[in-house]
Amino acid sequence: MENKNKKSLLKMRSFQDGIFVGLCSAGLLGYSLYHHHFDRNTSEWKLSPFLFPVLISVFGLLLTISLIADARREQKAAEGADSKPAKEKHNLPGAFILIGASIVYYFLLPVIHFIPASILYLAGLFVYLGERKWWKVILLAVITTAAIFLLFGKGLNVRLP
Amino acid sequence: MNALLGSLQYFLNIRFILLCGAGSLAGLFVGSIPGLSVSMATALLVSITYTWSATDALATIMGVYVVGVFSGALSAILLNIPGAPASVVTTLDGYPLAKRGEAYKALKYATVYSFVGSVFGLVALALLAQPITSIALKFQPMDYFLLALFGLTTVGGLTSKNFSKGLVSAVFGLFFAMIGMDSVLGTPRLTFGFRNLNAGIPTVPALVGMFGFAEILSVIFGGQLDATVNSITHQVVKIKDMLKHFWVSLYYCLIGTFVGALPGAGGPVAAFLAYSQAKSIVKKPSRPFGEGAVEGIVASESANNACIGGALIPMLTLAVPGDAVTAIILSVFYVHGLQPGPTFLMRSADSFYAILGGGFIGCIFLLLLGLLVAPHLSKVINVPKKVLLPIVALLCVIGAYACNNRLFDVALMFFFGILGFVMRSRGYPVAPMTLGLVLGGMMDSNFRRAISLAASADNKVVALFGRPITIVLLLCTIFSIVSNIPAVKSFTSKLFNRSAKQ
Numbered sequence: 001m002e003n004k005n006k007k008s009l010l011k012m013r014s015f016q017d018g019i020f021v022g023l024c025s026a027g028l029l030g031y032s033l034y035h036h037h038f039d040r041n042t043s044e045w046k047l048s049p050f051l052f053p054v055l056i057s058v059f060g061l062l063l064t065i066s067l068i069a070d071a072r073r074e075q076k077a078a079e080g081a082d083s084k085p086a087k088e089k090h091n092l093p094g095a096f097i098l099i100g101a102s103i104v105y106y107f108l109l110p111v112i113h114f115i116p117a118s119i120l121y122l123a124g125l126f127v128y129l130g131e132r133k134w135w136k137v138i139l140l141a142v143i144t145t146a147a148i149f150l151l152f153g154k155g156l157n158v159r160l161p
Numbered sequence: 162m163n164a165l166l167g168s169l170q171y172f173l174n175i176r177f178i179l180l181c182g183a184g185s186l187a188g189l190f191v192g193s194i195p196g197l198s199v200s201m202a203t204a205l206l207v208s209i210t211y212t213w214s215a216t217d218a219l220a221t222i223m224g225v226y227v228v229g230v231f232s233g234a235l236s237a238i239l240l241n242i243p244g245a246p247a248s249v250v251t252t253l254d255g256y257p258l259a260k261r262g263e264a265y266k267a268l269k270y271a272t273v274y275s276f277v278g279s280v281f282g283l284v285a286l287a288l289l290a291q292p293i294t295s296i297a298l299k300f301q302p303m304d305y306f307l308l309a310l311f312g313l314t315t316v317g318g319l320t321s322k323n324f325s326k327g328l329v330s331a332v333f334g335l336f337f338a339m340i341g342m343d344s345v346l347g348t349p350r351l352t353f354g355f356r357n358l359n360a361g362i363p364t365v366p367a368l369v370g371m372f373g374f375a376e377i378l379s380v381i382f383g384g385q386l387d388a389t390v391n392s393i394t395h396q397v398v399k400i401k402d403m404l405k406h407f408w409v410s411l412y413y414c415l416i417g418t419f420v421g422a423l424p425g426a427g428g429p430v431a432a433f434l435a436y437s438q439a440k441s442i443v444k445k446p447s448r449p450f451g452e453g454a455v456e457g458i459v460a461s462e463s464a465n466n467a468c469i470g471g472a473l474i475p476m477l478t479l480a481v482p483g484d485a486v487t488a489i490i491l492s493v494f495y496v497h498g499l500q501p502g503p504t505f506l507m508r509s510a511d512s513f514y515a516i517l518g519g520g521f522i523g524c525i526f527l528l529l530l531g532l533l534v535a536p537h538l539s540k541v542i543n544v545p546k547k548v549l550l551p552i553v554a555l556l557c558v559i560g561a562y563a564c565n566n567r568l569f570d571v572a573l574m575f576f577f578g579i580l581g582f583v584m585r586s587r588g589y590p591v592a593p594m595t596l597g598l599v600l601g602g603m604m605d606s607n608f609r610r611a612i613s614l615a616a617s618a619d620n621k622v623v624a625l626f627g628r629p630i631t632i633v634l635l636l637c638t639i640f641s642i643v644s645n646i647p648a649v650k651s652f653t654s655k656l657f658n659r660s661a662k663q
Contacts, residue, residue, distance in 0.1 A: 013587060014325075021329055028336065031351070039348060046612045049343035049350055052605040056335050063332060066325040073647065094381040095582065102374075102554065102575055109568065122551045129381075129547035144552055152559055158209055161562045161571065 012074055018067030025060025028053055097128055114160045118145040165287045167510065171518025177220045181519050184224025185526035191225070192232030193538055199229035201376060203489045204368040205556055207496065208563035215497035216515045222493060223519030226486055228527050230428060230466055231275035234458075235535055238267045247428025247465035250436045254450065254457035261453055265536060269398045270458045272531030274410055276524055278463035281414035282421065282470025283520040286477075290506060290513070293478045296630075297503035300479075303611035303625055307634035309600040312481050314641040315423060316593045324645035326589045334597020335604070337362050344606050357569045364492040366561035366574040367598055371591045372485070373557040374578025377550050379585055406456065409442060410463040417464035421471020421484070428465035428484070435464030469520065477501050477513065480603065485592045488599045496564075 009015050032050035045051055105121040122141040131137050152158040171177045184206075191202040202225050210218035233248035238255035251271060258267040300308070313335075317327030340351045341361025352358040413435035420431035439450070439460035446454040468484070475481045480502040482488035494501050499509050506513055561574030581591045611625060618624035626635055643649055 014323075017326075017329070017587065021332075024336075028351075035350075046616045047346065047609060049346055049348040051612065052608055053336075053339050053350065055608070056332060056339065059328070059332050059335075063325055063329050067329070070323060070325055070647075089384065090382050091384045092382065094384070095378045098378060098381055098554070099575070099579060102558075105558070106568070106571055106575065109571075118555055122555060125551035125554065126547060129550060131547050140548060144555070148555060148559065152209070152563075158212075158559065158563045159566045160559060161568060 009071060009075055012071040014067045014074055015071035018064045018071060021060055021067060022064035025057045025064060028060065029057035032057065094128075098125070101125060101128075109161045115145055115149060118148070165284070165517070167514035168287070168517035168521060171220075171515060171522065174518075177216065177515075177518065178522055180217050180220040181224040181522040182526055184221035184519075185228040185523055185530060186224075187221075188225040188227065188229035188523075189232045189530050189534065189538070192229035193235035193535075199226060199233075200368070200372040200485045200489060201553075202229060203486050204365065204372050205560040207365050207489060207493050208369070208560040210493065211496060211563060215494075215499060215512055218493055218497060219512065219515045220519045220522075222490060223516060224523045224526060226490070227279050227466075227469060227520055227523030228530060230469060231272070231279070231462070231527050231531060232535070234271040234275065234462055235268065235538060238264055238271065247432055247468070248461070249429055250432040250461035250465075251458055253436070253461075254448075254452070254454045257448075257451070257453035258455070258458075263396065263453070265396045266398050266455070267453075267458060268535055269532065270403060270455050271462045272528060272535065273403055274406070274459045274463040275466040275531065276528045277407065277410050278414050278417055278466030279469055279520070279524045279527060281411065281463070282418050282467040282473075283517060283524070284470070285418045285467075286470040286473050286520075287517055289474055290478055293474060294503050294506050297478050299630060300503065301611070301628065301631070302607040302614065304628070304630050304634055305479075305607040306604050306611060307631065307638055308479060308481055309604045309607075311634060311638045311641060312475075312600065313593060313596055314638055314645075316596050317645075323588065324647075327593050330584060330589045330591065331593035331597040334594035334599075335601045336597075337367070337594075338598050338601020339605065344602060345609060357567070361602075362573065362598065363564055363570055364489075364495075364599060365564040366570040367577045368489055368492070368595060369557050369560045370574040370577030370579075371581035371595060373553060373560070374574060375581030375585060375591065377554050377557075378578060378582035380546060380550060382582070382586065406459045409439075410459050412442075413438065413460045413463040414467040417467030418471035420464070421468030422474045428468045431464040431468045431471075432461040435460040473516065473520075477505055477516070478503065480505075482596060482599060485595050488595045491599055 032053040036045070036048050036050040036054075039048065039050070101121060101124050105117055108117040108120065111117075119141045122144055123137050126137045126140055131140070149160065153160045187202060187206075188199065192199055203222060206218075206222055206225060210221060213221075230247055234251045234255065237248040237251040238259050255267045255271065258264065313331040314328070317324060317331050336351075338361075340358055341349070342359055343350055349359055416435045416438065417428075417431040420434060421428075436450075436457060439456050443454075443456045446456045448454045450457050472482070472484050472487045473490075476487040476491055478501075480491065480500075482491050491501060494512075499505070499512055557574060557578070558571055561570045562568065564570060581594075584591055584594070615621045615624035620627075626632060644653075
């Protein structure tokens with residue numbers, strides 16, 4: 001009878017990570033060898049700025065093997081397990097919304113400047129995270145931005161974006 | 162002894178005391194609110210203190226550091242959520258005590274023994290820095306390289322259940338440290354034509370991203386927006402009862418200082434070790450361990466606070482940080498033109514005294530805030546995350562921008578925040594990446610110097626690894642790697658089990 005818990009190696013996280021680390025390391029190795037070859041400053045490895053990146057890429061390649069071995073071990077352990085581990089609930093869209101809002105804020109900063117952009121950013125996040133009273137959202141966003149502007153910008157002489 | 166006397170001058174400096182007090186207050190709030198960490202607060206502070214004098218910056222940061230590590234115990238006791246990783250062990254006995262209505266007692270024990278631990282660690286720093294410096298003066302480039310490598314391998318092994326994942330994180334840190342102009346020949350590396358990357362990845366935006374923005378993303382991703390807090394009612398705790406654990410706490414402090422001085426280890430490891438020692442030493446605890454034994458709180462809090470002084474020893478004498486917070490403090494030093502390392506005590510004795518002075522004054526604030534303010538903090542700890550998180554996100558933006566006044570750093574902060582979040586959600590610790598990023602430049606230059614020096618020698622292997630210090634460091638690094646290989650781990654555990662049965 002086929003084991004229900006059998007999972008393809010390709011679906012194991014450690015295997016996927018191993019492939020990613022392997023590709024990055026191979027890329028770094030190729031980049032370092034190519035640039036060392038065409039570097040006008042030095043032809044010797046002992047002084048080459050690309051010597052240490054080569055060493056890092058070798059570490060990375062060794063870790064690729066280690067991660068793939070981990071994936072094999074995890075696969076065997078999963079096959080031997082009686083039941084599947086329970087899936088935890090996560091709020092991935094929430095994380096994406098924060099990232100999206102931050103990117104919009106980043107591009108708004110040079111256009112409408114710190115205070116208006118920050119009020120919009122804060123108000124948006126307060127609403128998304130569950131604050132339903134509009135007066136509270138506006139009040140919190142305005143007071144927080146003003147307090148930060150006065151404390152950091154004026155009080156501590158920190159340059160604001 | 163000179164160092165201890167030198168630090169006393171700061172007890173008469175009102176400005177220094179006020180800044181340290183402000184830092185301590187900030188540390189109390191930041192450390193006690195789950196989701197805000199001492200690393201995050203220190204990273205944000207670095208950017209604010211750019212324009213300050215080094216002494217002012219150190220006073221504030223030491224206040225945050227000392228009180229921030231302690232205040233993780235508040236949420237550990239009241240919410241069963243450690244405010245800092247170092248307070249994980251405090252939850253084991255602190256929370257059961259709070260559930261019995263003895264939160265005040267638990268808080269008092271945590272405060273007093275955090276104070277004892279912090280003072281012990283700082284005295285150890287004052288006494289040991291000079292002897293370690295004299296050893297460090299004999300270090301050659303290869304020794305520095307191996308020391309940093311040892312730090313990365315230990316941090317990789319201790320911060321993650323999976324050694325490979327810890328090392329992958331460290332390797333990524335080293336990779337990011339390679340971006341920018343090479344320090345020896347001035348050749349741009351891995352910049353791919355982006356002029357903004359020529360100066361390298363600035364540490365502060367990267368750290369603010371990894372510890373600040375990533376934390377916010379993790380909290381939203383985990384959906385941990387609500388928690389219930391235990392109430393605190395005042396009760397009498399006899400000083401005599403509290404101080405009867407003093408002598409045994411010195412042993413936990415010793416463990417904490419030693420573990421803190423190991424690169425990569427830190428509060429959580431020290432607290433676990435001290436707790437397991439307490440379980441074997443204390444035969445008759447006030448209650449069984451795990452059910453509200455004050456002895457558990459004493460062990461955890463004295464050990465994790467003693468780590469502060471311990472972690473500063475390698476950072477100041479060898480420029481190798483012991484944990485994430487000291488890695489961030491190291492960047493404060495660079496920002497203010499200070500060079501930690503073997504010559505630090507000779508060249509910047511005043512800064513060393515300022516660190517000690519800030520630490521000791523921070524300890525006094527710890528005691529005052531812990532006994533007087535902390536019992537009233539239960540409402541602050543329960544600040545709704547829906548209000549707190551957006552404000553912290555805005556502070557991260559300001560912190561990242563303030564270091565070079567360029568928007569590119571804000572983009573870098575977002576990038577490292579997202580990277581840190583992805584790494585955490587896939588089980589990769591970010592602390593090794595922090596150390597890799599901070600130590601990468603030093604490792605690169607020392608490795609190349611060592612190779613260049615050995616190239617002209619007749620026997621290159623002896624020239625590289627022939628010195629006693631180098632051999633010891635090489636063996637430590639090899640041991641750190643080999644002992645974490647799964648096959649070796651299972652073999653040794655089988656061996657120990659068999660000998661235990663016999």
